[in-house]
Amino acid sequence: MLVEPERTPYDLRFRVLRFPVRVHPWFWIANALMGSRLLDIGPEFLLTWVAVVFVSILVHELGHAIAFRLFGTDAEIVLYAFGGLAIPWATVSGRWRRIIVSLAGPFAGFLLCGLVYGSNQAFEWAGPRSSLVVLYAYGSLIFVNLIWGFVNLLxxxxxxxxxxxxxxxxxxxxxxxxxxxxxxxxxxxxxxxxxxxxxxxxxxxxxxxxxxxxxxxxxxxxxxxxxxxxxxxxxxxxxxxxxxxxxxxxxxxxxxxx
Ligand SMILES: [Zn+2]
The missing domain is CATH 1.20.58 (Methane Monooxygenase Hydroxylase; Chain G, domain 1)
Structure with missing residues (x-):
């Protein structure tokens, strides 16, 4: 049902923690469209939104990928129009292991949310004197990771x-x-x-x-x-x-x- 989107010459490719990552061009287009209303405030807000979604989905998929590696198989990460995929090289045997792999995505997001919140408590990088873009980045990182984590757990x-x-x-x-x-x-x-x-x-x-x-x-x-x-x-x-x-x-x- 989750079919891997086709490869294109415009794919962005890189590695994180040795996991190959591929970003399909529709990922950028879909997220820019979703945040297009932000253009009314300023292009820097739209860029921040796309960056926040990129980091958040990447961290979510990395959660799945790390769990796959823990259970003996590496995975490829693909970001596309409707979100992300972590595609393992081999299937994971064992029901509880597969459950842990599924939960690892949302919980990686919750962890990122905690890090963003904790670092701001310690260093106040998004406080009353910060610029609006920084405050927006802080708020949307917390919001996206919390809400998407819970939605993904439905x-x-x-x-x-x-x-x-x-x-x-x-x-x-x-x-x-x-x-x-x-x-x-x-x-x-x-x-x-x-x-x-x-x-x-x-x-x-x-x-x-x-x-x-x-x-x-x-x-x-x-x-x-x-x-x-x-x-x-x-x-x-x-x-x-x-x-x-x-x-x-x-x-x-x-x-x-x-
Ligand atoms: Zn997931």
Whole structure:
């Protein structure tokens, strides 16, 4: 499902901790588009936004890659339009190891968040006398790593939390686990679509101002999250249909051997 994006002559290639990293040109375009409103304040804010996303996704994927290396296989990191991938050279055997690999991405982000916060507590590089761009870089590093970490932990396939949920469901329910984890994924994704649409309507004045009363740390849904989870809900639904088809057609395949 997560297909590696094609190689292009415009790929940026380098190594971090000996892991090969490839940045697809769409990575820059998609993130610049996502932050294009920042151009109204100044191009330096847009550049800071793209840099923050680049560092944050790279650190997230490095978390997965380091966990892969810990379990005996190195990985290649690819950054593309919809985020990042850590592609291992070989599969990791062992359910708990695969769960650790999945969790390592979001937790690398939380660690970065802690380092940014801790270094500012110690040296106050983003304080009242800092420039607006530095304050923006600080705020968005914290925000992006916290929020994306939590979003990635949702039990929605193919996010990291969805992988963990599938491993756990198969452990507890065996063959039925795959289907149960997809049902959870479908349900959660639909709930997030509903929440996102509700937030957007509420902010456009159709609601009772519910989102204004939420604490500032509760993320509100946007048009983007509605589309993202809509696509993920549809993917889970399709996978669910496929599983149900093989379940019901299993016996029909070779009736004479029953
Ligand atoms: Zn991840």
């Amino acid at each position: 039990p929605v396939f193919p996010l990291d939390g969805g992988q963990v949920s599938r491993e756990l469901c198969i452990k507890f329910w065996g063959r039925r686990g795959q289907r149960i984890s997809l049902q959870i994924s479908f349900g959660c994704a639909l709930l997030l679509v509903a929440y996102s649409i509700f937030c957007v309507m509420d902010q456009r004045g159709a609601g009772a101002g519910f989102t204004d009363q939420l604490p500032s740390w509760v993320p509100t849904g946007t048009v983007y999250t509605a589309i993202l989870f809509g696509v993920l809900a549809y993917q889970s639904y399709q996978l669910l249909q496929r599983i149900e088809w093989t379940d019901t057609h299993w016996d029909d395949r070779v009736p004479w051997e029953r």
